[in-house]
Amino acid sequence: MKKVTMADVAKLANVSKSTVSQYLNKRYEYMSEETRKRIARAIEELGYQPNIIARSLKQKTTMTIGVIVFNILHMLTTQVLHAIEEACQERGFHVIVSNSDDDPEKERKYIEMLRAKQVDGLIIFPTGKNADVYQKMVEERFPLVFIDRMVPGVKADAILLDNQKAAALAVEYFAERGYKRIGVVAPPPVSHIIPRMERIEGFRQALAKKGLPIVDDYFITTEIPYIQNELARLFASGRLPEALFAINDLTLMEVLYFIKGNHIKIPDELAIISIDDVPFAHVYTPTLTTIAQPTFAMGKKAAERLFLQIAKKSEHQPQIFRFSPTFIERGSAKEKNVIRKREVT
Amino acid sequence: MKKVTMADVAKLANVSKSTVSQYLNKRYEYMSEETRKRIARAIEELGYQPNIIARSLKQKTTMTIGVIVFNILHMLTTQVLHAIEEACQERGFHVIVSNSDDDPEKERKYIEMLRAKQVDGLIIFPTGKNADVYQKMVEERFPLVFIDRMVPGVKADAILLDNQKAAALAVEYFAERGYKRIGVVAPPPVSHIIPRMERIEGFRQALAKKGLPIVDDYFITTEIPYIQNELARLFASGRLPEALFAINDLTLMEVLYFIKGNHIKIPDELAIISIDDVPFAHVYTPTLTTIAQPTFAMGKKAAERLFLQIAKKSEHQPQIFRFSPTFIERGSAKEKNVIRKREVT
DNA sequence: CTTTCATACTAAATCGATTTAGTAATTATA
DNA sequence: TATAATTACTAAATCGATTTAGTATGAAAG
Secondary structure (H helix, E strand, O other), X not given: OOOOOHHHHHHHHOOOHHHHHHHHOOOOOOOOHHHHHHHHHHXXXXXXXXXXXXXXXXXXXOOEEEEEEOOOOOHHHHHHHHHHHHHHHHOOOEEEEEEOOOOHHHHHHHHHHHHHOOOOEEEEOOXXXXXXXXXXXXXXXXXXXXXXXXXXXXXXEEEEEOHHHHHHHHHXXXXXXXXXXXXXXXXXXXXXXXXXXXXXHHHHHHHHHOOOOOOHHHEEEOOHHHHHHHHHHHHHHOOOOOEEEEOOHHHHHXXXXXXXXXXXXXXXXXXXXXXXXXXXXXXXXXXXXXXXXXXXXXXXXXXHHHHHHHHOXXXXXXXXXXEOOEEEOOOOOOOOOOOOOOOOO | OOOOOHHHHHHHHOOOHHHHHHHHOOOOOOXXXXXXXHHHHHHHHHOOOOOHHHHHHHXXXXXXXXXXXXXXXXXXXXXXXXXXXXXXXHOOOEEEEXXXXXXXXXXXXXXXXXXXXXXXXXXXXXXXXXXXXXXXXXXXXXXXXXXOOOOOOOOOEEEEEOHHHHHXXXXXXXXXOOOOOEEEEEOOOOOOOHHHHHXXXXXXXXXXXXXOOOOXXXXXXXXXXXXXXXXXXXXXXXXXXXXXXXXXXXXXXXXXXXXXXXXXXXXXXXXXXXXXXXXXXXXXXXXXXXXXXXXHHHHHHHHHHXXXXXXXXXXXXXXXXXXXXXXXXXXXOOOOOOOOOOOOO
């Protein structure tokens, strides 16, 4: 039951290994019809399957890319991964996915391991905390694409949402419909997580631009497990906002859970818009108005950029791509009634 | 910028490659403190990173497994994948995921490619149509685990839900609450997709056991895109069932979409129970009563079984594992009112 | 004082492909 | 007719590790 190698095929077909190799690589130029057939028959007979590891060692290319994500539970991750998968399968590439759990230590380790495994390139949803490691890859011209988040100072391709615009879209929609007291729900803004900053800051700026009040209490920026508490505290204070902007799917889930537990009526008592078009948005009651990221296009772009870098390692000009969000109007934010059913304060 | 190899390290440290290799594999037994330090320094100085491809060629193990799924959009897939990932990361394994799209041709190709890539084992959500290929792997004692679906006649490990029980759980719950006219929504039952058969047949048997009518019209078994139509036709006929059993998350989405579009009230006009505990089940209105698959345990088990096979290729006894579903009682099926709001004949 | 043993290494073979440089035979060109 | 070119191959080096069999040295044992 030992493995069949090229040498076995060569022996059976009565040719050299070199010729078999030529055959496998379809370099038929100077090969007789007769030889070709003999080799084909030998391969068939032995059930020979080439060993790609051996080939990779010589060729220094593995036709494999690595993807490091910081959170698989995120909807964006799943969908982008799907798109990357698809783009890779079209070109015969394979994908190895690793989960950094937003832990820079783990991320660093996975980068090392994947590079040791000789992946041809890396697409990273970065934790943002390994600037030195990222920088080294850029300097070595190792193919690298950031997605979802980017790292200031590291000159690499980055595929991002236009987060400011996404926040503005939400605020403008609320504003136009007469909502004034608007809050935001997000994990804590930290300087190395750019999109979070951009969404929260974009929200603040859009509020200012529309001349709407910026109320500190309406900025629920705390870790996911504490969002319920914060929301409850705000609710108990009696100064509930009229509308809430959830900056991603995970925070939206918290908001919905809170609303459910407190029998708050959407959109009459509280309007909601979130980034990430969750799959149940159109079957929820009310249907959810969301701001969709073009996840598929983003994943595809990331893969394309990586392939570009792999193809011509040298003269590659890193670029930052900002993808426009799409506003999907549904039912969780409507024309605001002047007289509310449950007036607070 | 050429790669640093073990030979470079050996030269700088003034030892042989063998010694460096021993060092890297922590076989310090007969190595002087002095040498160890020199090697460590040389590695540090050169920024040496071992090439795992070369190592794999010699060792005939890649510390990589392949997973072939038939549908990434399925919730089960995502969650099981997550569990497999985690189990692999614990043991230093990497995972390559490929999507067969339920196309046997694709599946066959991916099996070939992954084996050419020398993966140490394969976890497959099988299309069910490549029995010959699966069988060959079993005969060669190539580590293989089926998950979600199994293939009759192929003696390999299989991780499955107890589908009959899942169906029975739903029917019994409905029956005990006074529901009589119960329907099922599923893709078409085909002989090579075992769980689908088991769920539909299990449903039929449970109905019989409870002495409930088996109405052909209440078996909506058609491809996902046509479910809306079938549901509409049934609805138009005026003979709506009182309860519906959705056999997975994808069919549930169709049911919910239909319900939404037709302003049907859950659970008063139509009760619903589905297999797969969708992430929004607890925030939906009403909350959704579901039958959860222990996805995490299943993924973990699949990985463990594969590792077992990898560890001792020979004396491995293939087994079929049936995981028990968990009934999660929420609000989409309640005590049935004797007088219905909208009585249909 | 030889032999054995333990220690601290190394040379060379090996894994299974690809690739380069070359050979032998035949055909075309000067 | 001698030389060049083309065709159809092959031997051997190579990729970068691991591993086996072995060597050299000094200490312990007989």
